[in-house]
Amino acid sequence: MKQENSNKETEYTGTIVKGIGGFYYVEASGDVYECKAKGLFRKEGITPMVGDRVCIRPGEHQDFVLSRVLPRRNAFVRPPVANVDVVLAVSAAADPKPNFLLLDKLILMAEKKDAQVILVFNKADLAREDFACQVRQRYRATGYPLFFVSALKRDTLQGLKEMLKGKKIMLTGPSGVGKSSLANALGGFSMETGAISEKTLRGKHTTRHVELLGAEGLFIFDTPGFTSFSLLDMEPAELKEYYPDFTPWARDCRFGGCAHILEPDCGVKEGVRQGAISSLRYEAYVKLYQELQERKKQKRY
C-alpha cells in the first residue's frame, strides 16, 4: 500500500515475515523488502517482531528502512511473535493421548493474549468411537470452535481452513500431535514432520529463526509455539477471567471476587451441579488455581 507522507517520500505498509542478523524482511503488496531498522528504535525501547505491521521507506542507498511499528494486537515472548490472530490448540485423539490439563493451559495463554482460540483434535482416524462426544461435552459451554480432523485426509480440513482465511495463526500443542503435518496440509508448506526430526530440531537449531509463512490465504508462524514451560504466568485470582464457560454463571456468585473454589453461594459451582459447565473442566480449573497459589507461596519465601 503506497502512501505519500509529508516529506513526499513513498512509504509502504507491510508485515515483518522474518528477522535475521539485523535485517527485517517485510512483505508489502506481494513483494519482500530487506530492511534495516531505524536507529531510533533501540532508544525508544521498540523491538520489531515477526508478525508486526510496519511502515518502510526507501533509504539513501537504494535500501529500505523500517521506520515505524504499528500498534500490535498482542505480542508473545517465547516464541517472539506479534499479532497472533488465532491460536490453534492442537491435540491428538490418540498417540499421544490427549492431555486436557495442558490443553487448558494453552487456551489460557491464548486468552490472556486476546487471541482467538480454536480447538483442533487431529488424528481423528485413530479416535475411539465416543471420543468426539466426550470432548464436545467438555468444551461445549466455552463456545470455542472445535474441529476433529486428520492431517492425512485433506477433506476433513475444509471447515477449519475456511475459518482461518486471512488470519495469522500460531499452532501450539505437545510434540507429535501433528502440528507440522497440519500446517503442511492446510497451506501446502513443507515443514519437517515426525518424532525424530522434532528431536533433532530441538537439539541442533535452538536458535532457529521465526518465520511467518503465507500460502493459500492463510499465514502460519513457523515456530514451535509456546510450550508448557512458558505457561500460566498469572495471579490465581486472574485465572477465572479466562473461562468463557464460567462467565454467565459467575453473575450469580454471592461474593464479587468469588474464585469459585470454597465460597458459599457460588454461581459457577451451581452451573457445574446443573451440568451446564463440564465438571471435568471445572476440576481442572481447581487444579490450576491451586498450582498458581502454590507457586505464589513459593515466590514469597
Ligand SMILES: Nc1nc2c(ncn2[C@@H]2O[C@H](COP(=O)(O)OP(=O)(O)O)[C@@H](O)[C@H]2O)c(=O)[nH]1
Ligand atoms: N494416524 C495419523 N497420523 C498422523 C496424523 N497427522 C500426523 N500424523 C503423524 O504423527 C507424527 C507426528 O506428526 P508431526 O506433524 O511431526 O507432529 P508435531 O510434532 O506436532 O509437529 C508423524 O509421524 C505424522 O505422520 C493423522 O491425522 N493421523
Ligand SMILES: [Mg+2]
Ligand atoms: Mg512439528
Ligand SMILES: [Zn+2]
Ligand atoms: Zn463463584
